[in-house]
Amino acid sequence: MMQAVAAACLARGIPSTAIFLSLERNMACAAGLCGLCQFGPAFVCRDGPVFRHDRIGPFLAVSHL
Ligand code: FES
Numbered sequence: 792m793m794q795a796v797a798a799a800c801l802a803r804g805i806p807s808t809a810i811f812l813s814l815e816r817n818m819a820c821a822a823g824l825c826g827l828c829q830f831g832p833a834f835v836c837r838d839g840p841v842f843r844h845d846r847i848g849p850f851l852a853v854s855h856l
């Protein structure tokens with residue numbers, strides 16, 4: 792759903808830098824150590840949970856991330 796909404800925003804001319812996504816992932820350590828919450832190069836517990844689309848957008852299309 793986030794991917795579809797972000798695509799709709801981009802199609803309406805909203806820049807990728809103005810789209811923010813709030814991610815939820817299972818967590819264990821909550822300190823960036825275990826990698827359970829990793830989404831692409833980002834750790835949701837340490838770096839998020841809110842990310843700008845230009846940072847994580849390319850990873851939304853990757854299944855099993
Ligand atoms: S919960 Fe362990 S790295 Fe995020």
